[in-house]
Amino acid sequence: MTLLSSLVATSSRVAETSSRLAKVRELAALLRALAPDETAIAVHYLSGELPQGRIGIGYRALQAAAADAPGEEGAASDATLTLLDADRRITGLAETRGAGSNARRADALRALFALATREEQHFLIRLLAGELRQGALEGVMVDAIASAADIPVAQVRRAAMFSGDLGTLAHVALTQGAAALSQFQLQLFAPVAPMLAQTAADPAEAIEALGGEVDFEWKMDGARIQVHKSGDRVSIYTRALNDVTDAIPEIVAAVRSLPVRDAILDGEAIAFTAAGRPHAFPVTMRRFGRKLEVEKMLLDLPLRAYFFDCLRIDDRSIPERPLHERLAALEEAVPESMRIPRLVTRGVAEADAFYEAAIAAGHEGVMAKSLDSPYEAGNRGASWFKIKRAHTLDLVVLAAEWGHGLEPASRCARYGDR
Numbered sequence: 116m117t118l119l120s121s122l123v124a125t126s127s128r129v130a131e132t133s134s135r136l137a138k139v140r141e142l143a144a145l146l147r148a149l150a151p152d153e154t155a156i157a158v159h160y161l162s163g164e165l166p167q168g169r170i171g172i173g174y175r176a177l178q179a180a181a182a183d184a185p186g187e188e189g190a191a192s193d194a195t196l197t198l199l200d201a202d203r204r205i206t207g208l209a210e211t212r213g214a215g216s217n218a219r220r221a222d223a224l225r226a227l228f229a230l231a232t233r234e235e236q237h238f239l240i241r242l243l244a245g246e247l248r249q250g251a252l253e254g255v256m257v258d259a260i261a262s263a264a265d266i267p268v269a270q271v272r273r274a275a276m277f278s279g280d281l282g283t284l285a286h287v288a289l290t291q292g293a294a295a296l297s298q299f300q301l302q303l304f305a306p307v308a309p310m311l312a313q314t315a316a317d318p319a320e321a322i323e324a325l326g327g328e329v330d331f332e333w334k335m336d337g338a339r340i341q342v343h344k345s346g347d348r349v350s351i352y353t354r355a356l357n358d359v360t361d362a363i364p365e366i367v368a369a370v371r372s373l374p375v376r377d378a379i380l381d382g383e384a385i386a387f388t389a390a391g392r393p394h395a396f397p398v399t400m401r402r403f404g405r406k407l408e409v410e411k412m413l414l415d416l417p418l419r420a421y422f423f424d425c426l427r428i429d430d431r432s433i434p435e436r437p438l439h440e441r442l443a444a445l446e447e448a449v450p451e452s453m454r455i456p457r458l459v460t461r462g463v464a465e466a467d468a469f470y471e472a473a474i475a476a477g478h479e480g481v482m483a484k485s486l487d488s489p490y491e492a493g494n495r496g497a498s499w500f501k502i503k504r505a506h507t508l509d510l511v512v513l514a515a516e517w518g519h520g521l522e523p524a525s526r527c528a529r530y531g532d533r
Contacts, residue, residue: 332423
């Protein structure tokens with residue numbers, strides 16, 4: 116059985132190097148050495164997350180439990196804690212609920228930390244607090260899984276788009292091989308991470324980078340939504356894959372009326388002023404996450420949906436098809452009034468005019484996309500560009516505040532970004 120200390124040592128080496136290739140080598144070497152029932156756990160831990168999800172224990176409570184761990188030094192002198200035992204104990208923590216649960220959790224934490232060395236304690240505190248940032252992001256981990264399993268990275272990346280769980284993907288890749296990755300497919304009501312875009316300074320730069328005719332679309336400053344429809348059943352997910360169906364009933368109704376039985380659509384939800392101008396992004400976001408007064412918010416701040424991509428239409432799953440085919444499917448599934456304005460051109464002057472029209476209408480700018488591009492779920496693809504009007508400010512830092520964890524905390528959620 117693999118010791119937690121082996122994973123902690125790998126995590127430290129990954130954090131200490133800026134080389135992507137070195138990170139992949141370290142991660143792949145560990146993955147190859149794991150037993151099958153350890154693979155998924157290790158992938159989650161090295162990605163800075165728990166298989167059990169967030170378990171609701173604050174950083175101060177974790178520090179206190181480590182400080183109160185029994186033993187002369189408050190930590191184990193030798194590494195004996197296994198990866199499986201650590202995960203079993205964390206599962207117990209996650210399942211501890213009800214009256215007196217805080218005290219029972221504290222006791223369980225102290226027992227866990229008593230088995231861990233000082234280095235392991237530091238790792239577990241950051242992992243449990245959700246602050247383990249070591250540079251093993253999803254793209255790096257996908258490459259490591261491919262290397263460890265000796266599978267072409269393109270196959271693993273494709274499977275990762277639809278797996279929803281890198282731990283499960285790693286287990287399948289390492290135990291069953293490349294052929295088994297075909298089981299990971301786009302499924303209705305199993306949302307996938309949205310495709311993202313790189314940045315271009317202006318339409319001319321995007322045309323030069325993409326070559327040939329380019330698909331330009333208005334870039335609305337709304338909330339990114341992914342819509343799944345099967346008959347009358349409709350579910351709507353945010354960029355972070357949170358289900359917000361109940362918060363936006365007007366969009367549910369609009370999608371339910373579409374002339375297709377099954378569909379998965381990518382788009383934006385946005386609120387407009389009485390004058391027809393788009394509200395600022397924070398105003399639109401007031402509609403999301405609402406559990407109370409939904410009907411009142413529906414009247415005060417109605418939303419409209421605009422779609423720009425189609426990943427499934429009826430029985431056809433099409434994310435790997437080129438954009439021009441997906442756009443044809445979108446036109447089949449969605450009326451023009453619910454499609455984001457678009458222009459296909461290779462002319463800079465025409466693209467510039469389209470960009471200015473988007474700005475004049477109150478939107479952020481435009482997107483530029485290759486007509487041959489597949490939908491790369493979760494990736495910032497080289498075939499999509501966002502073009503926004505930049506505003507620069509000269510600022511002076513007057514104060515700074517460190518995060519409450521072991522390293523500075525810096526988080527940003529840009530739900531409307533494409």
